[in-house]
Amino acid sequence: MTESYPTTPFGRRTLTLAMVASQANARACPNDKVVHKWKTFRSITDAKDRLHISDRALTVLNALLTCLPDTALTPGKDLIVFPSNMSLSERTHGMAGTTLRRHLFALVSAGLIIRRDSPNGKRYARRSMDGSIDRAYGFDLTPIVARADEFECLAEEVRLERRRAGLARERITILRRDIAKMIAIAVEEGAPGDWRLHQVRFSALSGRLPRMVSAEALEPLAVQLEALAIEVGKLLESHLSAQKTDGNDHHSGAQYQNSNTEPLTELEPAPQKKRGQTSSEPRSPSGVGDTKPVTFPLGFVLKACPDIAMYARSGISNWGDLVATASLVRSALGISPSAWEEAVEAMGEGDASITIAAILQRSDEIKSPGGYLRGLTMKARAGQYSIGPVVMALWRKYSTQSGRATG
Template sequence: MTEATAIASFRRVSPAILASARMAMANDIPDTSKSEISLLLKKAAPILGIDGTTYHVLDILLGLSRADDWKGAGRPIVAISNAKLAEYTLRSERTVTRCLRRIVEAGIAAYRDSPTGRRFVYRDNDGTVASGFGLDFTPARVRLAEIRESVENYQRELKASQDARRAVTRLSRAIIDACEAFPEKAISWRSAAEAIIGAVAGRAEQASGLESLHAEVLEYAEYRFQEHNMSCAGDIGVTANINTTPKNLSDSNERTRSNERDIISTDNGSAVEMAYENKPEATAGDMQSRLRQAEKTVGDIQGAVLATVPVGLLQVGCRAAQECVSVEFDGWSDVVGAAEMMRRMIGLSEAAWVDGVGRVGRYAASAILATVLEKSLRDPELIAKPGGYFRAMVDRAVDGSLHLSKSLYGLAESEINTRAR
C-alpha cells in the first residue's frame, strides 16, 4: 500500500516541496543505517546548499531519529516543535521555519503535517511507527545511491581543483626562477605566463597552459646547458671551494617559509606576478622588506600554535572530522589537503579562510579548522556559529592566548573514553 503524506494548507508549496512529498510516498526504499545516512548527508551539505543554522537543525533532526526507522518498512519521522528547535539553536522560530523549508526543498525530507499542525509519533509495541506527523526523512532513503554518487563526484572535483591550483602556483614559481636565470627570455616568458593566467578562467586550463610553457622553458634551459658544456671543452678542471654552511639559519629557511604564501588565491589573474613577489631572492626594497617581516611574524605565530601539536594528536582527537571528509590525517599534507572540504562543512567563507591563513599560516589554520569541525560534529549545540568560532581562535592565536594542544588533548581523551565504554 502506498504511504500517504499530507502538506498543510497554510504552507506555500513549491515544486521542490511537492517532489519531496512524492518521494516520501515510495514503498520500495533501500535500507541504510542512521550513522551512514547522517555522515553522508553531512558530506553532501555543501552540494545541497545546507550550511549554518540549517546544518545545525539538520544535525539535531538526524540525531532525534530512531536507528530502526531507517531499515525495512520504517519511516524515519522526527516530531519536534519549531519552538524547541529555536531553543536548541538559539534562533527565532521564523529562522527555524526557513531552515526546515530549505531541508525539505533540498529533497532529503518531506512535510508530514497533522490536521491540527502538531507533531507527534505513535508507536506499536514492537517500536514501529503506527502514526506519525513531523519531518519525514524517507526521501533521503530513496535518494541514497544518488546522494552517495554526488558526494563522490564532488570530492573528486574538489581534489582536481586543489591539484590544479597547486600546479598553477608551482609552475608560476618555476617560470619566474627561469626568468631570473635567463634574463634574455624573461620578458617573453613572463608575458606568456600572464597571458595564460589572464585569458583562461578555469584552474585546470591555466595549469595546462603553464605546463606547456614550462616545457618550452625546460627545453631552452637544456639547450643553454649543452651550449655551455661545449664552450667549456678543453678547460682545466678546478675544484671549487664552496662553503655549504649557511651564514644564518634563518637565511637557509627563507625559501621554505615562503611556501606559506602558496595558499593565497590567484583569482586576480596575477599568479605569475605574485610568485615573483613571494620569491625570497626578488629585488630588495621597502615593500619586499615589509613582506618578509610579515612572513616572519606569521611563521612565529604558526610555530607557537603548532609547537605542541603533532599531527598524531590531530589524528586521534579529530576522528569525526576525518570520517566526515573521508581523509585520514597521516601527515600535515593530508590536513591541509582537506581544508577546503572542512571549510565548506562549517560554512566558513573563502575570504575568512584566506584571511586566517594570512594571519597564522596554512598549517596552523588547517589544524584550527579541523578542531572547530570536530567540536561542531560532536556537539552542534556547543558551537552555534562555527565560522565565528574559527575566526575567534585565529584572533587568539595572533594574541598568543590560543592553547590548541589542550583542546585536542581533551578531544582525544574524550574519544578514548568513549571507545573504552
C-alpha cells in the same frame, strides 16, 4: 505507515510538484532497505552544493536525525519525528525560530524531508494501547533512506571534482615556482633569449587564484603554464649546452688570451719589454697579473666609485687592494663566480674590478648585477665595451653632487 497519496501542508503553505515527487519517491522506497544514518548524512554534507542547501540547513537536518535513536534507518512510520520548535532550537544551538522555519522550508524544497502536518498544524504522535506510535505528525525522514544511493553518487562526484581541483592547484603552484626560478637564473647568468617577454607572459599567468575554483577553470591555466615552463626550460638547456661546448673548447686550447700581460699602473703607461726579456722575468710589484693596462689613476676611480671602499678590509691603497675588494663585492652583489671569471678573462682584472665598483655604485638602478655583468662581458669580447665612459659618467655625477653639497 505513510499515505498512498500526496499529503498537503497545513495552513497557507501550498502544495508543489516537487513535494508530490518527493512523496512518490518515498512511497517507492523498498521496505527492506537499510542505510547508515550518519554515513548518509556525510554524503549529503559533501553534496550540499549540488542539493542547493546551506550549512545552516544541514545543522537543522542533523538536529532532526538526532531525534531518531537508531543508527540504522528503515522505511516506516518510525522515520517521522515530531520535535517542538523549542527542542529543535536547543538541538541547533539556539537557532532563532524564523531562521529555523526558513531552513526547514529549504530542506522540504530540496526533497530531503516531507511534512506530515496534523489537522491543526501541531507536531505530535498518537499512541496505541501498548504505548507504540500509531500515527505521527511532523517531519518524515523517509527521503533520506530512499535517496541514499543518489546522495552517495553525488558526494563521490564532488569528492572527485575536489581532488581534481586540488591536483590542478598543486600543479599550478609548482609550475609557477619552477618558471619564476628558471627566469631568475636565466637573467642572472645572461642566457640568450627574450626574457622580458617571458616575464610578461609569466606575470599574465600568475594572478591570485580564488579560494573556491573548479578543476575546469584551473586545468587550462596549468596547460598554459606547462607550455611556458617547457619553452623556458629548453632555452636554459640550450644555454647550458653552449657553456659545456665552450668548456670543452677551453680544455682543448681554444681559450681567450690577454694580448697585454703587463700589470696595472697608476700614473704612467705600461712599461715596454726590453729586447731579450722573456715572459719568465719578474712582473711589477703591484701583485696583479694577467691584466690590461688602465689609464685612470686609482684615486680617480675611487672618487668616481667611493662605495667600494666601504667593503675593503684595510683600505684600498693599490690596484691589488681594489681587485681583492672587488672579489668580495662580487659575492655581496650576488654575481656568480663563473660570471666574475668570464669578466676577468674578457676585460682583465683591472677593468673587471672597476666594472664591479661601478655596478656597486649604481646598485639601486641595476636589478640583476649578474646578468648586467655578463652583458658587459659579451660586449667586451666583441670589442664594444670601454670602462672609460662609465668611470667618467660616475665621476661627473660625483662632482656634481659634491658641488651641490658645498654650495
